[in-house]
Amino acid sequence: MTFLKPVFTGLASASFAVAALPGAAFAHDLKIVASFSILGDMVEEVVGDMAEVTTIVGPDADAHVYQPSVADARAVAEADIIFVNGLGFETWSDTLIAESGTKAPVHIATEGITPVEVEGEVDPHAWNSLLNGVTYVQNIAVVLSEAMPDHADEITANADAYIAELKALDAETRTKLAGLPADKRTVVTAHDAFGYLADSYNMTFLAPIGIDTEAEPSAKDMATLIDQLKAQGAGALFVENITSPALVQQISDETGIKIGGRLFSDALSERGGPATSYLAMFKHNLGSLLSALGAKADS
Known part of the structure; x- marks a missing residue:
């Protein structure tokens, strides 16, 4: 795993505090930090209103290229528990955690998952x-x-x-x-983010960019x-919420394959979008795949 030294440049637009609303009351004063929006949503689903959850990389933001801010370092320093994805996803996390001086234990949410x-x-x-999602939870x-x-x-x-x-x-996903x-089982996306979906549901995903955006x-x-x-x-081409559509558009122009919509790969959507939770994200992606590949969503 390669760790990049982050540049703390003030409060980045992609950082946000989840459930840190004025006057919010929690049953426990535990402060939890999650590295990115999908993981943060899982933690919130489990902990409910019993603790405050802060997420570092927010909706529609790319954790691969994220640069942590001073506010992120402060949140990590004050945390009681830190959750990260692991498997080399957060290339910036070790440096952020070390430089923050936090005493919080760091837990890898993918523990026990067989890497693809x-x-x-x-x-x-x-x-x-989704079965890996069960292991996260x-x-x-x-x-x-x-x-x-x-x-x-x-x-x-x-x-x-x-x-x-x-x-x-x-x-439901397996059945559909x-x-x-x-x-209709080959799909092209912007970067290689869907290896586990391909492995679990007998699909093939191709991309012009590898694992790292x-x-x-x-x-x-x-x-x-x-x-x-x-x-x-x-079967179809898809743009992603965290990457530029330019490469996918170029592929579409040169092959004549239509763009079937947008998939959410590494981050949830902003509030009001179609993928504001992990479950909503997966339902949106499934519906988009079925629609673009010519299958009925209610089949």
Whole structure:
């Protein structure tokens, strides 16, 4: 894992505090920090109103290239518990945590998940399998139950209810995607963020950019991908909420494959958007895939 030294440049627009509303009352004074919006939502679902949750990388923001701010360092310094994704996703987190001087324990939410490799690299986007999402929630619940033993029963109840929703959506996803014909199972996105979705639901995802959105595809790589798509086709192209649509538009222009919409890969949407929670994100992505690939969403 490569860790980049962050530049603290004041309160970045992508940072935000979740549930830190004026006058908000929490059943416990525990301060929890989560590294990015999807993980922060999972933590909130488990802890409910029993603690304050602050998320570092907010909605529609790219955690791959994020530069932590002074406000982020302060939040980490004051935290009692820190959750990170791990698997090399937050390249900035070790430096941020070390320089903040925090005494909080750091918990890796992907503990116990078997990594998937894409083009020889570990794919950190493990949440793109709903059953992996169940593991995230179980890990979070264990940590919070130990940290707040007086609320362990409530935390367990919240986690159990949430896991039941995730498992139900996983079963629905499998049923709906199982109906796709072989020639509709290849999808192109902006970067390699959907390896776990592909692995879990028998799909193929291609991308001009690898795991890290900071990389730039070479002209040769783009030409190879475009030639492959001209020869073999693909079900649909998708832009992502955290990346520029330019590369996907170029692929569409050169292959004639239509852009099927926007997928949420590494971050939730802003308030009012279609993906303001992990469950909503997955439902939106599933619906977008089914619509673009010619399957009925209610099949």
